Amino acid sequence: MIDAFLFVGLPYIAIVTALVAGFARARSNKYGLSARSSQFLEDRQLLWGSAPWHIGVGIVLLGHLVAVCLPGVWASLLTIPGALLTIETIGVAGSLLAIVGITVLIVRRVTSARVQAVTTIMDLVVVGLLLLQVILGLMSAINFRYGAAWSTGTVVPYFWSLVRLKPDMTYVADFPMLFKLHIVGAWLIILALPFTRLMHVLYVPLGYLVRAPQLVIWSTTRRRQQAVVAQAQAESRREFIKGAAGGAVAAGLLALGISEKLFSFFKGPRADLEADSALLAKKLQRLQQTAEERELELERQRKEMILIGRYSELTENKGKYFTDYRMAPGLAFKGKDGLPLLISAKCTHLGCTVGSEMDNQGRILCPCHISYFNVQTGEPNAGAPAKAPLAHLAWALVDGDGKVVVSKQPFQPAQGTADSALLAQCNLYITKPGLA
Amino acid sequence: MRASLIFIISFAAATQVHAYPEFQKFVTANSGRPVNCALCHANHDGPEGTAPGQIGRLTPVEQAELGRARAALEAGANVNSPILNAFGNHIIDRLGKKKFLELRVAPAELAKLLPADSDLDGDGIPDVQEYLEGTNPLDKNDGNPWRLFQNNFKRNFAQIMLTLAATVAGLYALRHFLRGFAIATRSHDESEES
Amino acid sequence: MNLREQFAKAQTYLAERFPVEKMNYASMVEKKEVPVHRLSWGYYMGGLALFFFLVQLVTGLLLLFYYQPTVSDAHASVEYITNHVPGGALIRNMHAWGSSLMIATVLVHLLTAFAMKAFGKPREVTWLTGVALLGIVFGFGFTGYLLPWHQIAVNATKVGLQSIEMVGQYLPGALARWPTAIKEAIQGEASVGQATLSRFFAIHVIVLPLTVFAVLAGHVISVQLHGMSRGVDEPPKRMEKFFPTFFMKDLEVWGVAFMVLFILGMCLPFESFSAYPLFEPFDPKGSTPDGVKPEWYFYFVYYPLELLPFWVILIAQHVAIAVLALTPWIFRNTSRRTLRVLAVAAALYLIIMTVFGGTIYKLFKG
Numbered sequence: 001m002i003d004a005f006l007f008v009g010l011p012y013i014a015i016v017t018a019l020v021a022g023f024a025r026a027r028s029n030k031y032g033l034s035a036r037s038s039q040f041l042e043d044r045q046l047l048w049g050s051a052p053w054h055i056g057v058g059i060v061l062l063g064h065l066v067a068v069c070l071p072g073v074w075a076s077l078l079t080i081p082g083a084l085l086t087i088e089t090i091g092v093a094g095s096l097l098a099i100v101g102i103t104v105l106i107v108r109r110v111t112s113a114r115v116q117a118v119t120t121i122m123d124l125v126v127v128g129l130l131l132l133q134v135i136l137g138l139m140s141a142i143n144f145r146y147g148a149a150w151s152t153g154t155v156v157p158y159f160w161s162l163v164r165l166k167p168d169m170t171y172v173a174d175f176p177m178l179f180k181l182h183i184v185g186a187w188l189i190i191l192a193l194p195f196t197r198l199m200h201v202l203y204v205p206l207g208y209l210v211r212a213p214q215l216v217i218w219s220t221t222r223r224r225q226q227a228v229v230a231q232a233q234a235e236s237r238r239e240f241i242k243g244a245a246g247g248a249v250a251a252g253l254l255a256l257g258i259s260e261k262l263f264s265f266f267k268g269p270r271a272d273l274e275a276d277s278a279l280l281a282k283k284l285q286r287l288q289q290t291a292e293e294r295e296l297e298l299e300r301q302r303k304e305m306i307l308i309g310r311y312s313e314l315t316e317n318k319g320k321y322f323t324d325y326r327m328a329p330g331l332a333f334k335g336k337d338g339l340p341l342l343i344s345a346k347c348t349h350l351g352c353t354v355g356s357e358m359d360n361q362g363r364i365l366c367p368c369h370i371s372y373f374n375v376q377t378g379e380p381n382a383g384a385p386a387k388a389p390l391a392h393l394a395w396a397l398v399d400g401d402g403k404v405v406v407s408k409q410p411f412q413p414a415q416g417t418a419d420s421a422l423l424a425q426c427n428l429y430i431t432k433p434g435l436a
Numbered sequence: 437m438r439a440s441l442i443f444i445i446s447f448a449a450a451t452q453v454h455a456y457p458e459f460q461k462f463v464t465a466n467s468g469r470p471v472n473c474a475l476c477h478a479n480h481d482g483p484e485g486t487a488p489g490q491i492g493r494l495t496p497v498e499q500a501e502l503g504r505a506r507a508a509l510e511a512g513a514n515v516n517s518p519i520l521n522a523f524g525n526h527i528i529d530r531l532g533k534k535k536f537l538e539l540r541v542a543p544a545e546l547a548k549l550l551p552a553d554s555d556l557d558g559d560g561i562p563d564v565q566e567y568l569e570g571t572n573p574l575d576k577n578d579g580n581p582w583r584l585f586q587n588n589f590k591r592n593f594a595q596i597m598l599t600l601a602a603t604v605a606g607l608y609a610l611r612h613f614l615r616g617f618a619i620a621t622r623s624h625d626e627s628e629e630s
Numbered sequence: 631m632n633l634r635e636q637f638a639k640a641q642t643y644l645a646e647r648f649p650v651e652k653m654n655y656a657s658m659v660e661k662k663e664v665p666v667h668r669l670s671w672g673y674y675m676g677g678l679a680l681f682f683f684l685v686q687l688v689t690g691l692l693l694l695f696y697y698q699p700t701v702s703d704a705h706a707s708v709e710y711i712t713n714h715v716p717g718g719a720l721i722r723n724m725h726a727w728g729s730s731l732m733i734a735t736v737l738v739h740l741l742t743a744f745a746m747k748a749f750g751k752p753r754e755v756t757w758l759t760g761v762a763l764l765g766i767v768f769g770f771g772f773t774g775y776l777l778p779w780h781q782i783a784v785n786a787t788k789v790g791l792q793s794i795e796m797v798g799q800y801l802p803g804a805l806a807r808w809p810t811a812i813k814e815a816i817q818g819e820a821s822v823g824q825a826t827l828s829r830f831f832a833i834h835v836i837v838l839p840l841t842v843f844a845v846l847a848g849h850v851i852s853v854q855l856h857g858m859s860r861g862v863d864e865p866p867k868r869m870e871k872f873f874p875t876f877f878m879k880d881l882e883v884w885g886v887a888f889m890v891l892f893i894l895g896m897c898l899p900f901e902s903f904s905a906y907p908l909f910e911p912f913d914p915k916g917s918t919p920d921g922v923k924p925e926w927y928f929y930f931v932y933y934p935l936e937l938l939p940f941w942v943i944l945i946a947q948h949v950a951i952a953v954l955a956l957t958p959w960i961f962r963n964t965s966r967r968t969l970r971v972l973a974v975a976a977a978l979y980l981i982i983m984t985v986f987g988g989t990i991y992k993l994f995k996g
Contacts, residue, residue, distance in 0.1 A: 080594055080598065232622065236615075239612040239613070240613065241612075242612035243610070243616060245609070246605045248609075249609075253598055253601055256598070265717045265718070269715055279706075279710065283706055285488055286702045286706055289702070293914070328821075329915060470919065471906070471907065474910060480907060480910050487915070571902070575906060578899070578901065578906045580902070581903055584902055589896075589897045596893060599892055603885050603889055604885075607885045611874075611878050614873070618874045
């Protein structure tokens with residue numbers, strides 16, 4: 001019951017009263033509408049009170065306003081890592097500033113004789129209410145983190161439900177007493193608005209933000225000269241302040257965005273176990289490949305003959321790849337006479353590996369720039385980008401006992417003969433170039 | 437004699453073609469991008485040979501997996517063939533080997549039969565689209581450049597906006613700093629004109 | 631003319647080219663003014679190139695923390711940076727895009743400086759250092775391209791280095807083997823491998839940066855001392871103050887360039903424009919993928935090389951370099967109008983050969 005009054009009845013009473021009474025007062029007592037500044041009476045403490053109060057509460061209220069008016073944007077802004085913490089920190093800093101400010105103002109109201117002379121009871125009520133409200137808000141923020149995030153799902157829809165005249169207090173019914181008091185305090189402040197100095201909230205001098213700098217120049221020569229210097233100083237000071245403000249925003253955003261990422265970059269990834277072991281497996285595989293390449297190189301440096309495969313693996317139409325003595329690719333075919341035909345597969349144009357399929361004209365194709373090489377002669381076709389022929393390679397056929405049965409050097413006839421039965425049992429080797 | 441017979445039989449079995457170049461030809465022709473066997477296979481030169489990811493280098497455990505994958509004629513077999521990459525295994529898993537072999541004459545149909553929402557590399561481009569466009573469905577940095585740009589832009593929109601805000605604020609700050617500096621260091625005989 | 635007079639003449643010549651008396655705050659900052667005319671946009675190009683260079687320095691330094699220059703680990707380390715290091719993909723992509731943007735800006739800077747006759751007296755030294763920087767920048771591109779050690783990197787480098795070897799066919803007798811020897815000296819071994827990767831890495835990361843610092847310092851000091859050249863023949867209707875107006879606009883151009891580079895780095899992987907087989911780890915024993923080409927900024931040499939006889943390109947290249955280096959003296963009396971026409975012609979050639987080179991090649995070769 002009491003909840004219904006506090007969260008539905010009170011808000012509407014407060015809003016209606018503020019509107020009606022405020023309007024009436026504005027019409028009937030236009031010149032009485034003011035914050036009744038006491039600056040002429042006491043301005044030292046006022047500076048240390050009013051400035052921190054207004055700046056602090058301005059920051060906090062700005063956050064409240066954005067959350068209420070643009071909850072979607074607010075929620076997506078908070079998804080950026082670090083944004084929530086930053087915003088909450090700014091809010092806490094603002095509210096601490098506001099508390100310091102309002103405390104100084106209370107002390108001023110209560111201790112300065114001049115100011116007491118113009119203080120009304122409502123002034124004291126207002127200043128007490130404001131202090132209480134900010135303290136309640138700060139305690140809510142600290143005890144029930146993180147308000148910036150949970151408010152979009154609770155307080156903001158509650159507020160809009162009131163505006164849409166479909167009040168739904170279930171959004172806020174389950175909150176702890178501390179926070180409920182904060183909500184009630186807000187409605188009380190709105191209720192008090194037309195009857196107190198809080199009216200000054202309605203005419204914030206926004207124009208002052210963009211007003212041209214006012215220069216008061218006394219009309220003597222000396223003062224005029226001083227004014228010129230002072231103007232330059234003031235102008236450059238204004239520019240520096242704008243620069244500092246922009247720089248602070250830029251630095252803040254930069255710190256927010258980059259610092260965490262830079263730290264992570266240098267810290268390196270902490271991948272999960274599965275990703276780590278997959279990475280390690282890949283590195284191991286690459287190392288093994290390098291090791292195999294080194295082994296091949298060593299083999300080619302040490303041995304006079306290197307095994308490629310069995311004679312029976314060779315076909316006439318599809319070559320078998322192997323690595324020759326210069327670590328370049330080579331192809332082994334079965335020639336028309338039944339003997340092996342070994343040819344370098346490193347294209348003489350730009351070094352691509354030539355394909356192993358022989359077409360019906362007895363040629364193999366290098367796919368990179370389309371050169372056809374005749375397997376028998378090694379010559380490229382006319383007009384091909386490759387100009388030099390593929391070299392033939394020396395080979396030897398060795399039988400089961402390790403005896404060289406047939407061998408051939410390029411440009412020379414084969415040495416030795418064998419019948420097909422013997423050949424089928426032989427292994428094919430390449431022989432080191434430069435040897436007979 | 438028996439040894440060589442066994443050898444000849446196993447050699448004949450080994451020469452049976454296990455790669456399906458019809459798909460490669462289709463993708464290259466359809467997309468204009470030259471693709472290689474690594475679209476579906478573990479090794480970029482295909483399954484035959486002795487390099488890593490090819491048949492000639494499988495351990496007995498892996499050979500058993502290969503046999504299971506080859507026998508997966510129907511869909512849903514949850515295959516893990518060592519000569520296929522995740523996309524290749526995804527194809528056999530969703531279609532089954534029988535349907536896949538039937539598609540050799542109509543490779544374009546593969547795009548219609550695979551699930552349209554599957555995106556194995558998470559780059560925002562569905563696998564079937566990457567298949568048709570000849571980009572790697574397992575690499576989130578490979579895809580149609582314009583589509584990748586759009587997807588990444590949406591995903592990183594907040595970051596980009598914040599960076600823009602930081603840059604604008606920084607330039608604003610520099611502009612006013614420089615102006616303030618210029619005004620402050622202006623020699624006074626110049627300022628008399630005002 | 632006796633020795634004393636010759637000496638005096640040389641002194642005057644050098645004093646005009648190196649106006650050290652202008653090295654004070656008043657001349658360099660306070661009083662400096664920049665002409666405002668329709669080619670004034672060209673004044674920003676040099677600074678923009680410098681900006682991209684600074685980006686490359688920073689991103690390159692960050693990459694250096696994780697890259698491993700060995701043939702077994704280079705590709706894996708780049709993959710590690712892209713897929714596992716937080717922010718690594720952004721840094722790597724910005725480095726790749728940054729290199730292309732830097733080279734494009736350098737070429738525009740060259741053409742605008744030429745068209746504005748910025749090499750005229752007394753700015754010859756600026757021009758010469760600029761030509762040296764052009765060569766260095768292409769050296770950065772060529773050496774850096776090899777480092778990821780994927781198919782297109784290694785094969786394109788092989789193709790590029792092979793063109794040195796092809797000079798041998800024109801040399802007589804024993805000299806014919808010198809180009810091969812030179813190529814193998816550059817490579818460090820008979821074919822591109824670990825020795826090549828190690829030295830390209832050293833060149834890319836230490837030798838060229840140190841060289842650039844030295845030459846760039848000379849170039850920038852020379853520009854700052856002389857100020858911006860007039861750019862057009864008509865006397866300028868308006869001059870703007872260098873500080874803070876022009877300087878600030880320069881920084882704003884940097885801001886825009888940064889945002890463009892950042893968005894490209896975040897959203898558009900550099901390698902998505904080429905077929906993926908080109909970026910697989912280099913496999914010396916396997917097949918070479920289709921589409922092996924050097925980077926786009928070499929197309930203006932690469933496609934003519936494929937289309938025309940080698941000796942034509944050889945001669946044209948040397949003539950072009952000689953003309954570039956001797957521009958301040960060859961074009962000393964050329965009017966700005968003619969220079970603009972030449973610059974536009976050169977720009978058209980570069981653009982057409984770069985963008986349509988592949989199509990032209992296919993047209994002629996079928």
